Amino acid sequence: MTRFSANTLIVHGPPGSAPPVMADALRSAQAERFPEMAALALLPKGDDPGVDSMHVMDSCHGDEHLVSTCTPVFLQAPLLRGMSLTHRDLTPIARLVADRFFVVARTDSPLAEPGAFLETLPQATTRTGGYFLGGINHLLSLAIAEGAKADVEFIVTESEPAVWNALIEGRIDWGCGVAAEILPHVEAGTMAVVAALDMQRQPSFPDVPTLAELGLPVTFQLWRGLMAPGGLSAEAQQRWHDHFAALRDTQAWRDYLSRNGQADAWLPGDAFRTFLEEEWSWYEKHLGLARLFPEPA
Structure with missing residues (x-):
């Protein structure tokens, strides 16, 4: 032993x-x-x-x-x-x-436009991802897709950090992550925070609305x-x-x-x-x- x-x-x-x-x-x-x-x-x-x-x-x-x-x-x-x-x-x-989750997208994506996420999501099939089926990323994407009446494809990546590489490289269109995961990419300017998955705005991104404010009350801690x-x-x-x-x-x-x-x-x-x-x-x-x-x- x-x-x-x-x-x-x-x-x-x-x-x-x-x-x-x-x-x-x-x-x-x-x-x-x-x-x-x-x-x-x-x-x-x-x-x-x-x-x-x-x-x-x-x-x-x-x-x-x-x-x-x-x-x-x-x-x-x-x-x-x-x-x-x-x-x-x-x-x-x-x-x-x-810990709280946030919806993120590439800074050059229409999904990252203020207030446009829920309007844009149902217009065409989008891709999101996580490193295993049944992970929190997956369960949250199912809840968001159902609430937005959108067709969302879930891509399994080889690891948790690979989710953000896939987003930056355009292999997925949006993702759900916590501040510790997304902060380096947000600070580098490659990703934008779209919404907080909580009923209140979060101190780490005080100017970012909640998904509930945008019209879909999906929350998770x-x-x-x-x-x-x-x-x-x-x-x-x-x-x-x-x-x-x-x-x-x-x-x-x-x-x-x-x-x-x-x-x-x-x-x-x-x-x-x-x-x-x-x-x-x-x-x-x-x-x-x-x-x-x-x-x-």
Whole structure:
């Protein structure tokens, strides 16, 4: 059984995705709050997002030095693949933040014109994308297509960052992403933010209307948190809870939340475990409605 001798954070998404951004923020927050501690080691495991991390933690049962970033892919992947390994075999540490999604398009696209997205979308088949069927990008595109009465083709890309390359290169026409993913491209001028998928405008893009303002009230919040191997002692769990609770009160963490338009959503331990069961039921229902489960034999 593998054992880690120093505190290690698995990063469950590839470079260019949102999990590494959060991991870097946690590392900076620890350096600010606990300068006497050894730096939090980062272990990239984003080739198969979520799944690789889950397998590493499954091989490190009870390891008190290991924790991983996590998002709903820890629920989606086991459901879609029929995996025997699920979040129930691991130890939920805490939900940290709530993240919002935005609709984006290339800056030279008619879809990026202010207020034109919902008018233009039904006029012809458009393409959007994500890195797997049943992902949040896919479920949001289904909701937007249904609400706009539009024909939308969903393109599966090889990774989450590849969605934005596909958009910039013209292989897809629009996409749904969080601020941490789209900010570099928006700042580079290659992508424009069309609408926020929330009922209120977001501080990260205060001049961008909500999709509800444009006429279609599709909203979604993505949680981000931390997971540890199964079999963790109560004492080790409490140490992690106390450690990450302290990191929330740092300038590095506040800057991360502000830049990426995220809200604090602290929910540690058993409360996070209960929340994950509610999320499991939601994804099980909606992935089923999208007909993404294999037909029974």
